[in-house]
Amino acid sequence: MSALGALDPGRGEASASASRLFRPLNAEDEEQLPAEIESLCMACYRQGVTRLLLTRIPFFKEIIVSSFTCSSCSWANSEIQSAGRIQDQGVCFTLAVRNKQDMNREVVKTDCATARVPELDFEIPAFSQKGALTTLEGLIGRAIAGLEQDQPGRRETDRDVAGKIDVFISKLKRLKEVDSAFTFVLDDPSGNSFVENPHAPRRDEALVVTHYRRTAHQAAMLGIEAEESKENSTDSVDDLRNEVLQFSTNCPECNAPASTNMKVVQIPHFKEVIIMATNCDACGHRTNEVKSGGAIEPLGTKITLRVTDPSDMTRDVLKSETCRVEIPELEFELGMGALGGKFTTLEGLLKDIQSLVARNPFTLGDSSTPDRAGKLHAFGRKLQRIMDGQLRVHLVLDDPAGNSYLQNAYAPEEDPEMRVERYERLFEQNEELGLNDMKTEGYEADVPSSR
Structure with a gap:
């Protein structure tokens, strides 16, 4: 099967081979005979016969029609398979059925296709039936036969349900008579289903064919990965940004194997940052760290906030590792x-500072003095009063790299309680950032010649 599906009818020798193997569907073609293979009957476990027919549907593609019959128990089964690959896009056929001639249109329904009649709120879900090469009337007839199959048992166990199904079956039978116009929808994410256009190659006013891009769920249902193209490469980058990456590391406290989670986050009105969090299952140690997702800014940033209200405690803060508080x-x-x-x-930042002060070695053990320990405890209480809204102070974030951020509660308008200053870095600050020895322009001229 795969060898047949690999044939491309548009290229050279493969085209000629495909033409010989897949002949147009024609009842008068005497050379178009099915291949017969002995097969095991799954109903009575005796030998039956499977017939395979390789054919081409006009204005569509090659398909493989298989039919099984058992002479012992008379069980029969038929299905179709596409002889090609899954298409680049899904397809949806919407047919306005107006007369009985429309019921004779050929329909190829693959396993993964969904058939619907919106007027009856009727649907044949994907993978509920085998693929079939039939007509619209035959497709509805298969649905009627499937519903009637268990009706005798339902009438004995649950007459109400059986009665409702009988009413619905009668509505489906009226569809076959086309007492009134209705809509038939065939949606196939694999792109291999088909509804005949009897006016081909001219346009069919009653048939609307829509091609669409598969969703990730539909791609997973087909057992394939979502395909990427040049025009949607930016979407794959966005997917990567939405993904949490994980890599192995060692715990900084107990050195046991641990895992670090990393995610790119876009901060509104600022820039992208990389958040990394490490959790150790051995000792329970947790730590997180933030890295700037961009380069060092041309100017340093100094942010001054006047804390006037307890709601200021909920402002987001990005403190880079080069920032002073x-x-x-x-x-x-x-x-x-x-x-x-x-x-x-x-x-959270003030709590981290409070915890850092409480862990100060000068407040613990033999090295602590009552005077110094008292001052540190008093400082911790003042921090708590700031968090409780009882003490008004100014908070300053001074980052020479320009990669720190404090949320503007009035964005995009200016915040009356916050001042942002941009400044030229001093030589000493550039030295701390390692910028004085960094050369990014004209370095080719400094490379000694090999001659």
């Missing part, structure tokens, strides 16, 4: 590198 009223300064990169709220 100051609270002038408390004469407090947190240097670059302390706490690392953080993406949290203002309350």
